[in-house]
Amino acid sequence: MTAAQADLQDRFLEMPEGLRIDRPEVADGAALWRIARDSRTLDLNSSYSYLLWCRDFAGTSAVARDGRGRPVGFVTGYLRPERPDTLVVWQVAVDAAYRGRGLAAALLDGLTARLARGGGPAPTVLETTVTPGNTASERLFASYARRHGARLEREVLFAAGLFPDGAHDAEVLHRIAPLPR
Template identity: 40%
Template sequence: MAEKLKVDTDEYYFRRPTKEDGGPVWELVREIGNLDLNSSYSYVLWCEVFAESSIVVEHKETQQIVGFISGFMHPEKEDTLFIWQVAVSSTQRGKGLATKMLLQLLEWNESVNFIEATVAPSNKPSNYLFLGLARKIHTNWKISDYFKTDHFPAKDEEHEEELLFRIGPMRKNKNKRMI
């Protein structure tokens, strides 16, 4: 069983998710409203099966989950963490929480040399998040075409193309706490 790491800051607990977090994570994503909302089952499963490459943030005062990143190790690129969803409660935005979650995931997963994510061009917060991360950790980034609109079902008229962000290689500094 995976070790359930927990990092304590003044305002938050950063930790790996458990299956018990699946319901609250689903509620967080639903509350945010601008992410693709998957079934509650998928979040329970994700929090159980992909806990090693995902993170939840619990607000100390309210004990509510206010942040979540779902990620997985890319099956064809052993050193690449693929980020699927980044969720931050509207009450916690503007505090750098998404960046702190990504940095914590990198600290927990030392084998990660690259981060990848797909981002719609109109999703400015995610564009800024991933480019800002690359700048913060002083590494390279590459943005390329990935999913075109015709990859999505015709019924999904609102889904725009997704660009692939690739960030890395990571520079390792074992003596520095990232968050």
């Protein structure tokens, strides 16, 4: 990483109100599940899946902790097996008491900065899906693209009719590239 890239990444790591970004641990799974449940906007996965996520995908996920070490926000992600240069962001959620302070943006910036300096191949693409009308997520990922000087492309990835329960909106793929290395 060049000095300019390190400086750019350090600017994105400013945390609101003394919170810190960390890797999730299995013990954080229950708190992540509760934060997702209480968001009332995310598709809630089983509590078991959050435990697995904290075990198997901790390296590509991040948690924000308060002064006592309790999770107050998270981003879960993974590298696509067929495209290991692509970080897929699965969920981003922040506890209601900490919303509106830039924590979701700090989590995304912190995670991608950690991956860029992690010693392995750094992702050059970030992908996520957002349902139409989820304005907060649309703004979060558009501002991420702007801060990192990347393009943002959108296209429907999964049409509503593909979901077997019939009660799901389409999922629009947001593809952000290239990420700074």
